[in-house]
Amino acid sequence: MEKYRKWFREAGLGMFIHWGVYAVPGRGEWAMQQEQIPLEKYDTHIPEFTAENYDPDDWARLAVNAGMRYMVLTAKHHDGFCLFDTATTPRNAVRQGPRRDLVGDYVKACRRHGLKVGLYFSWPDWSHPGANLGPDRSPESWTEYINFTHAQVRELCSNYGKIDLLWYDKAPNMNGEYLMTPERLRASELNAMVRQLQPEILLNDRSLLPEDFYTAEQNIKAPDDPHRLWESCLTMNKHWGYFPADNQYKPISGIIHELTGVAAFRGNMLLNVGPAPDGSLRQPERERLEALGKWMTVNGEAIRNVAPCPLSGATYGCAAARDNDTYLYVHWWHRDRIAIPNCDLKFSSGTVLGTDHEVRIRHDGKHLVLWDLPQNPPAPFCPVIKLRNLPNS
Ligand code: GLC
Secondary structure, eight states: OOHHHHHHHHHOEEEEEOOSGGGTTTSOTTHHHHTTOOHHHHGGGGGGOOOTTOOHHHHHHHHHHTTOOEEEEEEEOTTOOBSSOOSSOSOBTTTSTTOSOHHHHHHHHHHHTTOEEEEEEESOOTTOHHHHHHHHHOHHHHHHHHHHHHHHHHHHHHSSSOOOEEEEEOOOOTTSOOOOOHHHHTHHHHHHHHHHHOTTOEEBSTTSSOOSEEEEESSOOOOSSTTSEEEEEEOSSSOSSOOTTOOOOOOHHHHHHHHHHHHTTTOEEEEEEOOOTTSOOOHHHHHHHHHHHHHHHHHGGGTTTOEEOOOOOTTTEEEEEETTEEEEEESSOOTTOEEESSOOOOEEEEEETTSOOBOEEEEETTEEEEESOOSSOSSSSOOEEEEEEOTTO
């Protein structure tokens, strides 16, 4: 695999950050379109988007401690407000609101903490008349809109040093119309420019061209092509952007089950947080990141750079493998044994990660039995059993 893709393949876990003016009304990042808020009215929220407690080092520390290897920040979401310095529009964080280049500070923090730098960029832009009029009603303003989009991507790829990943997004316009095609976006031209400016960048599949990696959203279904790089982006509650009324947070065990389900099919999980207008993260998000970090400290080796393995997970959860090691992610720990049917692999020994417990192994034809396990789960959620394959099995 090309070197510039390898880090992504091995990362396992990253942090998605949805942050922008939409944090002020606090009803998710789609409020402008869903509630049909006129632009002038929406923009009255800009002064309250203060970023006064914005500390990207705090985000980066939380990410690193959670076992994450990269972050992706919404440089511009569908509302069109830019978190970066841009000559294309005064609707940006340097000219209004925070009066600070939020993207610039974020990029520096990523680098300080050894995280790969990802930027999310929405080419749908509800603030641009061309996007809302469409190419048939107004070809001139459509051309203006596409040129404006290309110019913004050029700025992002020129002004912040090395960007490791660009995460495009797609969406309908203010009228709910999906008007975009790769030709209308001039996506090949756009991506060629990006690669010229950032030769090692990874691009997702939402410029409507396949590019480097596939994105699953709010599900953990792998792409059909088992060799394609992919990532599943998932929220902790039901929204991406700040929505304080939404307290429907997943339990940490649920997040870890999703993580193991993605890893078992060679994917990365991009786990979302939605900071408040001041840049702070809510306590339920911090708690989950901290709990994830504790789990990753013990079990991270079972998540990174693993590949699918043919072991059935029906009786305990799911599994993955690397070289001679097989990892069983035990979602359901049911007393002192696990029986696995239809097993063609042979194992010599096994341990429970984070303990010194030796697992006893019996092969009974195609039936594999792990026994003499601790009666009670050796960890509060999802313990991992590491089995060593017998050579040539
Ligand atoms: C969906 C949402 C969008 C969000 C994205 C993240 O497309 O509509 O707001 O940014 O998911 O994948």
